[in-house]
Amino acid sequence: MPLNLNEYLKQNTARLDQWLDRLLPSVETPPAKIHEAMRYSVFAGGKRLRPTLVIAAGELFNAPEAELLPTACALEMIHTYSLIHDDLPAMDNDTLRRGRPTNHVVYGEAMAILAGDALLTQAFIALSGYATVNEARKVRVIAEVAQAAGTVRALIGGQVLDMQHEGDLTVTGAQLEEIHRAKTGALIRCAIRVGAIIGCASENELAALTEYSEKAGLAFQVADDVLDATATSEALGKTAGKDAAVQKATYTALYGVEDARQRAQQLCDEALAALERIERDTESLSALARFIIARQS
Numbered sequence: 001m002p003l004n005l006n007e008y009l010k011q012n013t014a015r016l017d018q019w020l021d022r023l024l025p026s027v028e029t030p031p032a033k034i035h036e037a038m039r040y041s042v043f044a045g046g047k048r049l050r051p052t053l054v055i056a057a058g059e060l061f062n063a064p065e066a067e068l069l070p071t072a073c074a075l076e077m078i079h080t081y082s083l084i085h086d087d088l089p090a091m092d093n094d095t096l097r098r099g100r101p102t103n104h105v106v107y108g109e110a111m112a113i114l115a116g117d118a119l120l121t122q123a124f125i126a127l128s129g130y131a132t133v134n135e136a137r138k139v140r141v142i143a144e145v146a147q148a149a150g151t152v153r154a155l156i157g158g159q160v161l162d163m164q165h166e167g168d169l170t171v172t173g174a175q176l177e178e179i180h181r182a183k184t185g186a187l188i189r190c191a192i193r194v195g196a197i198i199g200c201a202s203e204n205e206l207a208a209l210t211e212y213s214e215k216a217g218l219a220f221q222v223a224d225d226v227l228d229a230t231a232t233s234e235a236l237g238k239t240a241g242k243d244a245a246v247q248k249a250t251y252t253a254l255y256g257v258e259d260a261r262q263r264a265q266q267l268c269d270e271a272l273a274a275l276e277r278i279e280r281d282t283e284s285l286s287a288l289a290r291f292i293i294a295r296q297s
Contacts, residue, residue, distance in 0.1 A: 005287040012052045017043070019069045020076065023126045037107045037115035038122070041080050044098040045237070047295070049220075049288070051076045053191040056284040057209060061199025068198055070130040071141055074123035075191050078149050081119035082187075084112050086159070092242065099237035120149065141194045148190035158183025165249040176249050177218065184224070185217030192216075192285075204277070209285075211274040216289050219267035223293045225250040226260050236297050264293040 020042055025035045051072030058068040087094040087102040088109060095105050104112035127145060132138045151157040161179045165171050192213035196206050225243065229252040233240045243250050251260040271289045275282040 003283045013048045050191045054195040057192045057195025058199045063199035070126045074126045077119045077123040081116040084116040148186040154186040167247040171249040180221040184221040188217035189213040208277040212271045215267045215271035220292045222251045222264040225252045268293045
């Protein structure tokens with residue numbers, strides 16, 4: 001029976017939310033306000049794409065849920081922290097995220113900064129705390145996540161490049177790709193790789209999945225640029241047209257909407273081709289790659 005992607009995403013979101021609730025301090029735990037702020041953004045909705053990619057990659061190799069789910073939740077915590085900080089007045093100065101007021105609008109800038117910091121820290125508590133029969137594998141996973149969240153071709157470094165190129169009318173395609181492979185692509189690449197590592201994928205399988213993740217991660221950002229230029233704020237759950245307003249370096253600004261759409265499709269096709277090198281049932285990853293460029297928010 002063909003995979004029902006909507007149902008697959010729904011089931012995984014339910015599992016992830018249960019684990020996130022378990023792994024995050026409760027609002028009754030002092031100091032209560034910081035835990036309330038953390039949970040406000042984590043449970044604000046969202047596609048749960050990065051943790052679902054962890055699960056989908058791990059399931060290819062029958063990886064144990066007790067290792068996959070804390071790792072998947074850690075990626076969602078890091079992603080959420082990055083969104084909280086990205087929305088701050090010192091960064092993108094946005095007031096809407098996932099259809100409701102951003103964290104700093106509700107809790108103030110200081111608490112939002114601390115909520116982001118706390119989520120990053122809590123991610124590594126989750127990663128270090130789960131039981132495993134292979135400690136070396138767990139250390140490798142923690143190293144992968146730390147690298148993806150860092151500065152060298154990774155999340156923070158990509159954010160720095162993104163800020164530095166705001167208003168830069170001379171940005172090249174190569175520079176734009178460097179920004180997005182880091183800012184957006186690093187966590188998506190990490191999600192796939194850690195799921196495969198937990199599942200003990202072979203080096204050849206890991207190489208194919210890494211190529212898939214790099215193409216899919218870049219496709220996600222190209223599609224995001226198209227949505228920012230064409231969708232409404234209501235559909236996106238965040239402020240539409242913000243990239244153009246602050247002259248961010250985007251695919252649509254550099255190439256136009258139609259060429260950007262074609263580039264997203266090309267990257268999706270290349271991601272699917274990489275999966276063909278894996279002699280396993282990769283239907284969930286194929287469906288997720290197609291979802292990345294077809295989504296409406």
